[in-house]
Amino acid sequence: MASPSSPTAYTVDFLPTALEELASLPKGTQIQILKRIEGLKGDPYPAGIKRLKSTEKFIRLRVGNYRVIYEVDGKRLLVLVIKIGDRKDIYETSLEVLARRAVQHMITKK
Numbered sequence: 540m541a542s543p544s545s546p547t548a549y550t551v552d553f554l555p556t557a558l559e560e561l562a563s564l565p566k567g568t569q570i571q572i573l574k575r576i577e578g579l580k581g582d583p584y585p586a587g588i589k590r591l592k593s594t595e596k597f598i599r600l601r602v603g604n605y606r607v608i609y610e611v612d613g614k615r616l617l618v619l620v621i622k623i624g625d626r627k628d629i630y631e632t633s634l635e636v637l638a639r640r641a642v643q644h645m646i647t648k649k
Contacts, residue, residue: 548580549611553620554644560623564605572602572623576609579618583611593634595641597621605629610641619644 553561561569578585579600591597591608600607606629608622621637622629 547616549583549616549618551576551580551618551620552644552648554622554640556640557620557623564623568603568605572605572607575600575602576607576618576620579609583618591634593638595634595638597634597637601626608637
């Protein structure tokens with residue numbers, strides 16, 4: 540997927556629930572995931588991502604057996620990490636619930 544060119548780095552923010560999910564993982568996995576998330580600052584659309592089929596503009600990033608669901612706000616140059624989890628149960632929470640959490644987070648951050 541082609542990435543839009545941007546001379547400015549993006550900022551990465553996490554929903555509080557995503558931080559809790561990350562903290563619950565083994566340290567080695569946390570480091571792997573954080574490295575990949577850090578890479579989103581320079582290119583929020585790296586090779587291998589997948590746009591999820593939902594009304595929201597969620598993107599899925601693979602990190603081994605784990606998935607990171609995030610969205611990109613190009614106007615604010617922001618990558619918002621929505622959810623982090625094992626591939627077998629990452630989609631147990633509906634995308635609509637995740638969308639509400641994301642909107643609420645953005646409102647409180649203004």
